[in-house]
Amino acid sequence: MKNTFGVSVSVTLFGESHGAEIGAVIDGLAPGIEIDEAFIASQLSLRRPSGRISTQRKESDPFRIVSGVFEGKTTGTPIAIIIPNADQKSKDYAKTRFLVRPGHADYTAYCKYHGFEDYRGGGHFSGRITAALVAAGAVCISALKQKGIFIGTHIARLASISDSPFSADIKSDITALCEKEFALINSSLEEPMKAAVTAAANEGDSVGGILETAVYGMPAGVGEPWFDSVESLLSHALFSIPAVKGIDFSSAFDKIDLKGSEYNDPFCIENGKVVTRTNNNGGINGGITNGMPIIFRLAIKPTPSIYKKQDTVDISSNENATLQIEGRHDPAIIHRARVVVDSVTALTLCDILAQRYGTDWLGGK
Numbered sequence: 199m200k201n202t203f204g205v206s207v208s209v210t211l212f213g214e215s216h217g218a219e220i221g222a223v224i225d226g227l228a229p230g231i232e233i234d235e236a237f238i239a240s241q242l243s244l245r246r247p248s249g250r251i252s253t254q255r256k257e258s259d260p261f262r263i264v265s266g267v268f269e270g271k272t273t274g275t276p277i278a279i280i281i282p283n284a285d286q287k288s289k290d291y292a293k294t295r296f297l298v299r300p301g302h303a304d305y306t307a308y309c310k311y312h313g314f315e316d317y318r319g320g321g322h323f324s325g326r327i328t329a330a331l332v333a334a335g336a337v338c339i340s341a342l343k344q345k346g347i348f349i350g351t352h353i354a355r356l357a358s359i360s361d362s363p364f365s366a367d368i369k370s371d372i373t374a375l376c377e378k379e380f381a382l383i384n385s386s387l388e389e390p391m392k393a394a395v396t397a398a399a400n401e402g403d404s405v406g407g408i409l410e411t412a413v414y415g416m417p418a419g420v421g422e423p424w425f426d427s428v429e430s431l432l433s434h435a436l437f438s439i440p441a442v443k444g445i446d447f448s449s450a451f452d453k454i455d456l457k458g459s460e461y462n463d464p465f466c467i468e469n470g471k472v473v474t475r476t477n478n479n480g481g482i483n484g485g486i487t488n489g490m491p492i493i494f495r496l497a498i499k500p501t502p503s504i505y506k507k508q509d510t511v512d513i514s515s516n517e518n519a520t521l522q523i524e525g526r527h528d529p530a531i532i533h534r535a536r537v538v539v540d541s542v543t544a545l546t547l548c549d550i551l552a553q554r555y556g557t558d559w560l561g562g563k
């Protein structure tokens with residue numbers, strides 16, 4: 199399924215950056231889930247560009263839910279959410295139509311779609327399409343909250359500046375992060391991080407970073423042992439987010455020099471429940487949740503569209519060329535991508551949970 203992800207709960211994405219509308223269809227979600235339109239709008243506002251460190255494209259995202267919801271609750275049939283595009287400046291892209299942007303999907307899209315692709319603003323590959331993911335994800339985030347499952351992401355690193363790690367009280371960290379526009383555990387780093395992005399933008403350049411996500415409240419015993427492990431499905435879905443280039447669970451790449459005696463998470467009983475004293479396995483053993491928070495980090499690359507001159511090729515003449523990009527772009531993606539990550543995580547976990555407990559479970563039946 200080319201633009202669809204999920205088995206029991208699936209999401210299909212459609213649209214192009216400079217087309218009339220973008221959207222998502224969620225299928226298989228339980229009947230009876232309350233739809234909080236104000237929450238969907240607030241999630242969209244967290245993804246929306248704002249300030250000097252984002253693209254200057256202005257989108258108000260007046261979404262419409264056109265099916266699958268009746269009297270404020272899901273009906274169990276496909277939910278289609280449509281978001282109109284606005285503020286396109288398509289002519290910015292006409293001049294450089296055949297000068298493929300290094301790091302972007304222009305060349306690979308051309309190879310796959312033979313020039314029939316809508317190239318304007320990255321077309322179907324644009325970060326703009328993630329607005330539809332956020333709207334769909336907001337429905338799933340609300341459904342998971344009803345089940346005591348909470349998701350939060352922070353900007354763990356941006357332009358070489360590192361945020362504080364999650365504390366022992368991950369649930370409170372998640373609650374605090376979800377209310378922040380610039381998602382840091384240590385908010386005093388917001389200004390230095392923004393200054394570093396602005397400095398790169400002033401040079402016509404861009405920066406990347408690391409997002410770290412925690413999921414609190416996942417029950418133990420969910421997932422499959424081999425190909426559909428929780429790690430596999432989350433990785434599959436999260437790599438769909440444009441600009442994601444790496445993932446590890448519970449900072450595994452940093453911890454890999456630990457001995458087994460240090461890496462293992464000792465079990466103990468706390469308030470009558472099996473827990474682990476540490477969480478180096480990120481809440482997953484053998485592909486199956488162990489009831490501890492799921493923790494993962496994503497490497498978000500620097501925005502490919504930069505204003506510095508770059509070497510490229512002209513795919514119409516097959517010659518070397520120089521590219522001077524026009525159009526409006528994010529000098530950093532990470533602060534906007536964080537809510538996309540929460541959304542994709544929620545969509546994936548709803549699918550995994552519905553496979554384990556049945557479709558109706560998320561609706562409370």
Ligand SMILES: Cc1cc2nc3c(=O)[nH]c(=O)nc-3n(C[C@H](O)[C@H](O)[C@H](O)COP(=O)(O)O)c2cc1C
Binds near residue numbers: 303439501527528534
């Ligand atoms: C929220 C968000 C906003 C983005 N904004 C831009 C942008 O303004 N300019 C750009 O070149 N890429 C932007 N990207 C990244 C590109 O869409 C992405 O790098 C490109 O599609 C190639 O995919 P890949 O990096 O996964 O290989 C954005 C990504 C996200 C998630």
